[in-house]
Amino acid sequence: MKPRERPDNPRFSSGPCAKRPGWSLEKLEGALLGRSHRSKEARAKLRQALQETRDILSLPDDYRLAITPASDTGAMEMALWSLLGERGADVLDWDSFASDWAHDVTRELGIKDSRVFKTPYGEIPDLSRADFSRDLIFLWNGTTSGVRAPDGDWIPDEREGLVFCDATSALFAQEIPWRALDVITFSWQKVLGGEAAHGMIALSPGAARRLESFRPPRPMPKIFRMAKDGKIHEGFFEGEVINTPSLLCLEDYLDALRWAREAGGLSALIRRANGNLAAIAAWVEKTDWIDFLCPDPAYRSNTSVCLSIVAEDFLKRSEEERRAFVKRLAARLEEENAALDIGGYRKAPPGIRIWAGATVERASLEALFPWLEWAYRETAKEGV
Numbered sequence: 001m002k003p004r005e006r007p008d009n010p011r012f013s014s015g016p017c018a019k020r021p022g023w024s025l026e027k028l029e030g031a032l033l034g035r036s037h038r039s040k041e042a043r044a045k046l047r048q049a050l051q052e053t054r055d056i057l058s059l060p061d062d063y064r065l066a067i068t069p070a071s072d073t074g075a076m077e078m079a080l081w082s083l084l085g086e087r088g089a090d091v092l093d094w095d096s097f098a099s100d101w102a103h104d105v106t107r108e109l110g111i112k113d114s115r116v117f118k119t120p121y122g123e124i125p126d127l128s129r130a131d132f133s134r135d136l137i138f139l140w141n142g143t144t145s146g147v148r149a150p151d152g153d154w155i156p157d158e159r160e161g162l163v164f165c166d167a168t169s170a171l172f173a174q175e176i177p178w179r180a181l182d183v184i185t186f187s188w189q190k191v192l193g194g195e196a197a198h199g200m201i202a203l204s205p206g207a208a209r210r211l212e213s214f215r216p217p218r219p220m221p222k223i224f225r226m227a228k229d230g231k232i233h234e235g236f237f238e239g240e241v242i243n244t245p246s247l248l249c250l251e252d253y254l255d256a257l258r259w260a261r262e263a264g265g266l267s268a269l270i271r272r273a274n275g276n277l278a279a280i281a282a283w284v285e286k287t288d289w290i291d292f293l294c295p296d297p298a299y300r301s302n303t304s305v306c307l308s309i310v311a312e313d314f315l316k317r318s319e320e321e322r323r324a325f326v327k328r329l330a331a332r333l334e335e336e337n338a339a340l341d342i343g344g345y346r347k348a349p350p351g352i353r354i355w356a357g358a359t360v361e362r363a364s365l366e367a368l369f370p371w372l373e374w375a376y377r378e379t380a381k382e383g384v
């Protein structure tokens with residue numbers, strides 16, 4: 001039978017992610033629309049966004065933090081273009097976005113002494129192979145594979161190379177050991193459910209030293225310039241953005257930060273995501289046709305939860321048929337407004353991906369499970 005109750009919020013997309021509970025457009029009335037981003041008021045809001053982000057995340061005082069254009073991609077590419085090439089570089093590739101960074105490193109930047117350690121979806125490379133005399137690029141949480149780093153214990157505090165971490169789907173939902181990382185990037189559109197367009201970049205003192213001591217052998221677009229003539233652009237890390245930001249997105253981010261603080265801060269956000277993962281795990285446990293894409297619970301994401309259909313009949317189908325099945329299942333849920341955007345990433349194995357980050361309410365997930373079961377049975381009956 002078709003379930004009667006729908007999730008309060010059917011939005012389970014892995015980016016842009018669900019807005020925080022209680023969000024409405026009216027909350028953005030204070031946005032400085034039509035004002036210069038260099039006005040005193042706008043600069044104060046930009047600085048406030050930096051300070052509140054630092055406070056919630058407990059970013060060490062000696063790490064710099066800035067707002068970047070072009071979301072997480074902008075933040076990450078700004079770092080790769082500005083800092084790589086001084087020494088060899090390795091990429092740990094366990095997710096589609098890590099493959100993008102591997103492409104940047106090996107093909108676009110053409111770093112000669114580079115290595116890529118790649119694993120299939122659902123697995124993680126042997127972290128003990130990382131060589132910290134070299135630069136290392138990885139992402140903390142694989143948004144398309146549902147596989148996350150277990151902790152930072154495998155990264156020594158003393159190291160010669162820099163560690164670059166794309167933490168966009170982890171920050172605000174997982175513990176991040178700052179001292180293990182030199183470059184940390186993320187966007188507003190993920191765990192706090194902010195708007196796309198802007199990213200953030202945090203730099204360790206070591207990364208800041210590299211910015212001043214190393215001149216990259218490549219042209220540097222204005223949009224990537226964090227240093228000039230061997231001097232770090234300190235204003236950038238105090239809220240002087242490189243080009244015009246959206247003051248509407250900024251207001252929305254400030255609203256998300258306010259909510260995060262009122263919800264209890266970082267530990268509460270992490271608890272919310274962990275509770276959501278536990279709810280999904282309990283449902284998976286009692287449901288025979290579904291399982292986690294990541295077999296090892298130690299590496300399972302609590303934000304981008306990737307699930308595989310493991311029913312024998314389904315696995316007998318060709319990959320094309322399996323993709324069609326998942327597409328139909330997801331479309332069915334959309335038609336019913338029971339779940340939006342839960343199809344797995346287009347390059348990942350055919351499956352379901354449910355965003356479970358801090359802005360998602362556990363009650364919405366609990367209401368989703370009966371709908372998933374209904375949609376699965378209906379689709380299987382249809383023999384798509």
Ligand SMILES: Cc1ncc(COP(=O)(O)O)c(C=O)c1O
Pocket residue numbers: 014015070071072073074097139141142143144166168169187189196
């Ligand atoms: C791990 C990871 N890196 C990078 C990106 C790209 O982010 P954006 O589109 O915000 O630049 C995403 C987006 O989902 C992601 O999940």
